[in-house]
Amino acid sequence: MTSLEFSSIRKCFGPTVALADFDLTIAPGEFISLLGPSGCGKTTALRIAAGFERADAGTVSLGGHELSPIPAHKRNMGMVFQSYSLFPNLDVRKNVAFGLKTRRLESSVIARRVDEMLEIVQLSGLGDRFPHQLSGGQQQRVALARALAVRPEVLLLDEPLSALDARVRSTLRDEIKRIQRDTGVTTLFVTHDQDEALAMSDRVGVMSEGRLEQVGSPHEVYQSPASPFVARFVGSINEIPSEQGTILVRPEALTIHENVLHGKWIGTVVASTFQGPSTLIDVRLDALDLLVRVHAPTGTYDGVAGSRVSISMVGDHLLAV
Amino acid sequence: MAIVRGRVFGRVVAPLILLVAAAFFILPLFAMMRFALQNVQVIDLRWSNLFDKWSLAPLWSAFSDDQFGRALTLSLKLAFGTGLISLLLLVPTIVWVHLRLPRARSTVEFLTILPYVIPAIGMVAGIMVIKPHARWFLNSDLSLIPFYVVLALPFTFRSIDSGLKALDLRTLVEASRSLGYGWMRTIVHVIVPNLRTAILSCLFLTVAVVLGEYTIADVLLKRTFPAFMGEYRGSDPKGGYGLAILSLVVTTLIFMIIGLVSRPKSARRRRARGTT
Secondary structure (H helix, E strand, O other), X not given: OOOXXXXXXXXXXXXXXXXXXXXXXXXXXXXXXXXXXXXXXXXXXXXXXXXXXXXXXXXXXXXXEEXXXXXXXXXXXXXXXXXXXOOOOOOHHHHHHHHHHOOOOOHHHHHHHHHHHHHHOOOHHHOOOOHHHOOHHHHHHHHHXXXXXXXXXXXXXXXXXXXXXXXXXXXXXXXXXXXXXXXXXXXXXXXXXXXXXXXXXXXXXXXXXXXXXXXXXXXXXXXXXXXXXXXXXXXXXXXXXXXXXXXXXXXXXXXXXXXXXXXXXXXXXXXXXXXXXXEEEEEEEOOOOEEEEEEEEOOOOOOOOOOEEEEEEOOXXXXXX | OHHHHHHHHHHHHHHHHHHHHHHHHHHHHHHHHHHHHEOOOHHHOOOOOOOOOEOOHHHHHHHOOHHHHHHHHHHHHHHHHHHHHHHHHHHHHHHHHHHHOHHHHHHHHHHHXXXXXXXXXXHHHHHHHHHHHOHHHHOOHHXXXXXXXXXXXXXXXXXXXXXXXXXOHHHHHHHHHHOOOOHHHHHHHHHHHHOHHHHHXXXXXXXXXXXXXXXXXXXXXXXXXXXXXXXXXXXXXXXXXXXXXXXXXXXXXXXXXXXHHOOOHHHHHHHHHOOO
16 A cells, blocks of 8 residues: 655646645545546546646656656556556456566466456456456456456546446446455545545545645545535535525525424525425525525425425535635 | 337338349349350340350369460559558657657648549559659569559558547557557557458558559559459450459459458357357
8 A cells, every 4th residue: 555645746748737836745545536627637636646747847656656757667656547458359268367477477477467457347257258358347347357457556546437328337336445455555536526535545636727626535535525626525515605604505504494484584495306305395585586405305295396495594604705 | 109110111111222233233243244254145144045155164274375474464463562561660750640640640640641532544644754763663563562562552551541430549559569669669569460450451441552553563563363354355255354354353262261261260269169
């Protein structure tokens, strides 16, 4: 297990600043996600760590050793890409063994390691299949096995789930987390999906325009966002004008009353989305002419469009801006 | 109505177009074959004697010429050398252009088409200029190789380029490098195996160019197979045209073999198992 450290990294592509003063330390064995919208620089950070991009300024260190002079193929990092990236001419076993062959291991050791990796990703019976004979989820599992087979010091995951359908994504998300926990490999995961980042990570780094806005545990970035951007990007948010300015409030910090006299704001239900355990209800407030979203646990209120309701705050607001 | 029109096109017009196109190619070849291999005076060739007096004798006589073996061997050596140098030059260059200089691709593509636009005689004029200074090089039969590499560029570049376009090149290269393979090993172990079809078609086109090039070989006084065929045709027209037909047949066979060999392993296995 090794630490990975980015220190004052700057990277520009022409006039576009992709990363500006990017500092991040990933502890040994930690699973950290970089979360942000497209173009925020998260993939650039990962590619600099992998050695596929060169930083204009700053350093990346692995276990205290600076990586800049080391070419990508000597960094001993496993990487899983968004597009499946399996070698189409090799079957599953040969794909997984690919990185091991260059490490001059005995063929019996390679065979054993391949078996072990295929077992970890639960693809033991599919060793002789070619990539085009596998589903997207299976291909990503093979890519994960291939990256882990070389026992990398750091595992880099570049949006590996975004090309998969929702059900497979959810299953594979749990598996990646399980495998990471079992192997203890230091992991940098890049995603624009907040659910993935919150569910999988020990810590989440939220990025905007080449800068890290906040790094913290999933609970911290959700419940105590450091900036309005983080509050708006991670989870849903209501922005309600008040005496303190505009306050940012999560839907679950609001409660809805069928009796219009019970709440602080009165309004009309515009729409409701049933989500199983809860219903998201959109209400237009009369006085503020503002649409807010309220989280109602199932069985408390179903939200019939056109109903008159009132709303009050049950929790704290996150920020005032 | 539109569906009926589509069906008529599919069943009648399309096969008709195919038939006319096939006739356009096959009839002249067939005429050449009758001239070369049917032992009948040209003036007497009729439909009625279509199956009469066919013989491979003109071909055997061409094969028995002293120069035939030497010319064919030289052309095959030139084809091998041209193919090898084309691949060594083009694969790393085009990979580099795709990955690092994507904007330069159209310029490179334009440059590679120049040998097709400028006739071979233009290159011959250039050779005449350098000839007095490079006799040591031009005296060798293999000195034709660099010229053939240039002549084949419009075809070789395109076959490799289209092969690379069909791959997710950046991801494959980065995956390979992240697994510990340097640039050269990535090209050898990842790119070349995945370019098998493109490389085979590049080699095939090189062979076709070398077996068809006459001008430069003639100017440099090299006895390549096309130069031999040209000369032989003067002394024995039937044998000369017989050789031309044979070279076409061999080229077509090579093409068919390449088509079979270049199919992915898994597709071949599926076919062998009778599954789809």
